[in-house]
Amino acid sequence: MRSEDKNLIIATIILCMVIAVIAPFIASNNPDGLEKSADKLMSNPDTEPVIQSPLPEYTIEPLGKQGEILAMIMGILVTLILAYIVGVLLKRRNPPQGSKEKNN
Numbered sequence: 001m002r003s004e005d006k007n008l009i010i011a012t013i014i015l016c017m018v019i020a021v022i023a024p025f026i027a028s029n030n031p032d033g034l035e036k037s038a039d040k041l042m043s044n045p046d047t048e049p050v051i052q053s054p055l056p057e058y059t060i061e062p063l064g065k066q067g068e069i070l071a072m073i074m075g076i077l078v079t080l081i082l083a084y085i086v087g088v089l090l091k092r093r094n095p096p097q098g099s100k101e102k103n104n
Contacts, residue, residue: 013080020072024065 060067
């Protein structure tokens with residue numbers, strides 16, 4: 001991996017973490033459009049979901065705002081790890097052109 005690529009990835013991760021720390025303090029307490037639309041469309045909004053969210057309402061309840069920050073950081077890390085794994089698997093499946101010649 002080139003040095004410029006590594007620097008870009010590091011800068012992006014740092015930016016994501018800064019947003020995760022700031023977001024709970026500037027987020028609105030009003031429901032978002034998706035939540036509002038779901039409430040309008042659901043015939044019985046009190047039904048239980050088929051799959052429970054690991055972090056409902058994007059927070060860890062006993063921790064307050066720190067729980068929201070921690071939930072966002074955990075979400076970012078899980079997403080980055082999954083994206084990395086998918087990238088590695090795709091790279092193995094479709095090696096770059098010329099890589100077979102270099103290995104022989």
